[in-house]
Amino acid sequence: MKILVPVKQVASIGGDFTLDGAGELDPRALHWQANEWDAFSLEAALQLAESSSAGEGFEVVVVTVADEHDEEGLRACLAMGADRALRVWDPALAGVDDPLAIAAVLAAVARREDPGLILCGVQSSDSANAATGVALAGLLDLARVAVVTAIEQDGGELTVQRELDGGAVETLRLSLPALLTIQTGINEPRRANLRAIRQARSKPLAELALSDLDLDGAGVREAAGARTVRLLERERGGGASMLEGPPAAIAGRIVELVTRELRA
């Protein structure tokens, strides 16, 4: 069985930054790193592949929609144990980060790869839409469960747990093919050793253009659910009044406040 694992690099803002008058951010203020959730979805895929008792051939394929700067991230996935990597890029995709647009690109990849299972992270830590995976399931008409905290496979059936608001846990059964969005903490992602990192250099990493997927930039942009009009600074410090001084003074004020509020 083939398992497809979409991954991405996430952007965070370094210490100081300014927005220009049009509400746009200088991209030089951004730092990039692997999305925290993706290590868990990739680890889940690798564990399913390794626990295959039927001796069935598993293949774990990672895919990203990004320019060449993200190859390093894909190599890290290959070092963790993925068999093959795909990178979809086209200059027309520059600046596209809408979850529905990315899902449209990933759907074309999935149609070409025809995986039995797709494992996505629940969300990315930068935009936190928590939408790309389930949108992808919708486009592919795949059975899906979101926010999964445990997976067991028995042939063509999966038994999974998902988190509900309030901390309850629901156990569900579904048939493959399927898509799951994976929650952090479901497993302990492995670290690649040096040998694996070296071996990863010779694993296949293919580049696909939108035309390889019968897509074009205009079509992908039309699939987007929203357009960013501008970025705004957050209101800093809201209404918090700051307690100053050494720890003893702060602790004293906290005791006062707690006592007053609990009595009120």
Place this chain on the structure above:
Amino acid sequence: MSGGVLVLGEISDDGLRLSTLELIAAGLELAERGAGPVTVALIGSDAAAHAEEVSVAGVEEVILAAPAQERFEAHVWEAALGALIKARRPAVVLAGHTADSLGFAPAVAARLRLGFASDVTWVAWEQGGPLARRGAYGERLIAELDFPAKETVLLLLRPGACGARADAGGTGASARISRVELDLDGVARTERIELREAQAGEVDIAKADFLLSIGRGVGGGERIGELERLAERMGATLSGSGPLVEAGLLSRARKVGQSGHTVAPRVYLALGISGAAPHVAGMSKARTIIAVNSDPDARIFDVAHYGAVADLFEVAAELERQLS
């Protein structure tokens, strides 16, 4: 109808979720600005039991869609919402950014090519269309979004974030009730094997008056014992943020935030909690929030009433000393 606001209510095992009333209030605000009439849709076999609760003043119609499916099932809900949107063609659909919605709403938006945004914290109606705001770059910034050329825009609103009052309107109004038959046989693709409640006999943080809540700032967990003792000393119940629960340092029953508990204690003392969105969603209604964090830019200070930039263990040791 075409145009107007369709609010998708959410019914959990405990009844109508409070966030549904917030969604209705947000919908009524959009209606006041010209978005068109507000319709509330309830999906589920027990939808009729909650019709009156959602018939608040200003709501024009309540649609009850009762599939045979007794409980939430993502594919059934996806088909039901898709059918309602196709039949009614609303300008805006409001649903909660909740564990259930995340399992089907993005799929509806992708398939029907709707305008879409999730985890929305602000919504307005301007120049004939909706405008939404949500966090960007880990919520360091706010992104303002519009939805050009989209006939229908589906927005998932973060519970408790949009400033809408849950008691807006008041009950006793008489919305028109319509029942919709949807052919949803065979649509379900998951089967529930078991539902395990959050805790049996364990702590109930949702009922606590005073929560001492800890986050990633406590480090690897070696010193959690100190904070457990402090909580006991202060008469507080210990709770925490998602990362500690996922790391196995704190039981799931003590998790505050999305996919954990929504709490509203009199006092919420947050030690080493950065204030990421999923956590804030669960505690922003606390009456008094006091936050201690060593990072002066921590987002928790945006929601806290009182804040201190300090090492949490140094403050904890002082609290311990002063209370002993």
